[in-house]
Amino acid sequence: MVTMFEFLSIDVLYEICAYLSPVDILRSLASLNKRFSTIFMYQFLWHIHIDGDRMSLLTFNDFCENILKVVRHRVVSLRITFKHVVGGWSLVSSALKYHQTMLLRHVQLIDIQPYEFDKFLCNHLTKQLHTLIVDVTEHNPFNYQAMEGAYLAKVCSCLPALTICRLPFNFCRISRKKLLKSSTTPLMSLPNVFNTTYLHTLTVGVNTSRFLEHLLPCIPFIQNLSIGIADPVVIKDDGFDIVSMPVAVDAHLLRNLVRVRVNCLNTMSFHRTIVLLSCVLDQLIHFSLKLNSYASACDPFAISGDIIQQTCIDRLKPSASYALDLFFNIEKDLKEKEIYNSFVKAAFFRRQKPRVIIQERNNWDIGRDHHCFILYTSPYNGTKLQTHFFSEHLPVSSKSMDPTGLFPRANELLIEGLNGGSSHHELSKSRKPTSSFVPWSLLTKIVIDGSYFISAAELEAILRMSYNVHTLQIKEDNGSLCRAILFDTANLATRINQQIKSFDMDAESITLRNGEYFCKRIFNRLPDLKHFSFSLHNSHDEFGWHSSNTRHGQIACTERIVNHICYLLDHFQQLVSLDMSFVGWTFTATPCFSYLIRRQLHKLLLNRPYRVRCSEKIQIWL
Numbered sequence: 001m002v003t004m005f006e007f008l009s010i011d012v013l014y015e016i017c018a019y020l021s022p023v024d025i026l027r028s029l030a031s032l033n034k035r036f037s038t039i040f041m042y043q044f045l046w047h048i049h050i051d052g053d054r055m056s057l058l059t060f061n062d063f064c065e066n067i068l069k070v071v072r073h074r075v076v077s078l079r080i081t082f083k084h085v086v087g088g089w090s091l092v093s094s095a096l097k098y099h100q101t102m103l104l105r106h107v108q109l110i111d112i113q114p115y116e117f118d119k120f121l122c123n124h125l126t127k128q129l130h131t132l133i134v135d136v137t138e139h140n141p142f143n144y145q146a147m148e149g150a151y152l153a154k155v156c157s158c159l160p161a162l163t164i165c166r167l168p169f170n171f172c173r174i175s176r177k178k179l180l181k182s183s184t185t186p187l188m189s190l191p192n193v194f195n196t197t198y199l200h201t202l203t204v205g206v207n208t209s210r211f212l213e214h215l216l217p218c219i220p221f222i223q224n225l226s227i228g229i230a231d232p233v234v235i236k237d238d239g240f241d242i243v244s245m246p247v248a249v250d251a252h253l254l255r256n257l258v259r260v261r262v263n264c265l266n267t268m269s270f271h272r273t274i275v276l277l278s279c280v281l282d283q284l285i286h287f288s289l290k291l292n293s294y295a296s297a298c299d300p301f302a303i304s305g306d307i308i309q310q311t312c313i314d315r316l317k318p319s320a321s322y323a324l325d326l327f328f329n330i331e332k333d334l335k336e337k338e339i340y341n342s343f344v345k346a347a348f349f350r351r352q353k354p355r356v357i358i359q360e361r362n363n364w365d366i367g368r369d370h371h372c373f374i375l376y377t378s379p380y381n382g383t384k385l386q387t388h389f390f391s392e393h394l395p396v397s398s399k400s401m402d403p404t405g406l407f408p409r410a411n412e413l414l415i416e417g418l419n420g421g422s423s424h425h426e427l428s429k430s431r432k433p434t435s436s437f438v439p440w441s442l443l444t445k446i447v448i449d450g451s452y453f454i455s456a457a458e459l460e461a462i463l464r465m466s467y468n469v470h471t472l473q474i475k476e477d478n479g480s481l482c483r484a485i486l487f488d489t490a491n492l493a494t495r496i497n498q499q500i501k502s503f504d505m506d507a508e509s510i511t512l513r514n515g516e517y518f519c520k521r522i523f524n525r526l527p528d529l530k531h532f533s534f535s536l537h538n539s540h541d542e543f544g545w546h547s548s549n550t551r552h553g554q555i556a557c558t559e560r561i562v563n564h565i566c567y568l569l570d571h572f573q574q575l576v577s578l579d580m581s582f583v584g585w586t587f588t589a590t591p592c593f594s595y596l597i598r599r600q601l602h603k604l605l606l607n608r609p610y611r612v613r614c615s616e617k618i619q620i621w622l
Contacts (some may be wrong), residue, residue: 053083077106084577086611146175156191210271226261297333361388416449451476456484479509493525502531535560540585
């Protein structure tokens, strides 16, 4: 029997290391004796996670220099979170660049910026990667791509051994229109078929069905495919015919395809995509469909339960599984509910597995003659939940149902007035049936869109029940929640300061003129924040603070903004990142002058090292 820790077998050591961080392993275990040092430096395979979301600039740099740089030749997987980080890839690449041969095969990059991703692709380490996973947040520039498939083609060219690839970058039609006016760049780029020989799993963001039609022949060995489709509703001068349908892809070209996940952002996208994939549905072992349908009940392209049954479910083989996540906004169907009833009568709705849940939602914000409802299979695999998911009329028993089983992947709750109804009022009452359907323990983020419909006491109660939530985002136009926080109404500020580490406030009541008052009050109420984001709005009145095209006006605006920044950095001692946005300002009347702000910050002797990114908004990493 082993009685000394130093004599433990390698297998047991590796099991122990699965519960320890790289810092603990390297600074505690590796230095115990020569045997441990040899194991961890020359035999152990390292899986490194650099969580920039929780690290200060000094901690991030220390990790790269004293951990990553030491074990880089034995690292097989690398996961880096770049949210709130400015120029983080330069620190990582500096720690890796001196080794020409490495074991690195798997990389995950979370919320990396395009200019840093371009540098990543130029790094010599990328050629040996087998897995590349990129995740981006809602406002990342990758979600506004002017060219379809540009980065997919580039990645496949730079990473010839790639087997798993996730690039959820969204094509943006507005960005394309700007490109058309100023450039002759092609509107679509496709990977070379010789660069996709090993690619078997691919996830891409929102594109058009025409891009999907051209992409499929380029990935003949694909097994798992996930893509979003958003075809235009009105087509002008781009050769895209909204009436005609594409030709179904030849199943022999995609004989390895077994799993498909499609996110259709409108009705026409659904019809085109299903026609395109119709010949391969019968070979799938899993099919997932997400759909947003805005149509009229008399629309010839309206999607009913029969259409879903005939074009999707019936084409799957009996052993195949499927998942549905459907949202419907049907005009002129409030009384008859024809589309809603068609789903209730559909054959797949009556099946025991997978169980289908259909839920009506109020329509007061959309139109009196609109009928809105959602339909999804259980368990629901989405990560974002809205309040209309929960109702006392939900067709499941709150006593026998575990909400973490119904929503196993949920981590974010969106509460917005546009959902209508009063379900959010019921959520704040723990004894109400509606509240029992919410997977409170899984939630880590809450987003409030609007504030006239929710009180400070209700939000405080919701935060108390969602005890694992550490991120709060509020967007409002009347400033009621902002005032409630500044004056600690119903102990809301006390609750936020105890629980929330990342806080984002976008209230129209916060302007450049009263920004100093807001900064002082928010520090008094929430001194323990680690990430703080807020927006300065244009007041649009005669007393508002307006920038000027004159040099004096630019300097005055810059001084006021820099004073806000300095106050926050001097007082928030635990702050890791600060974001300041500008809302309601025009390009010719903006208070943000990047070169002046950088110059002013450079002249000041701030008490902490920092990195700053300044363009349309100011982002500071401490």
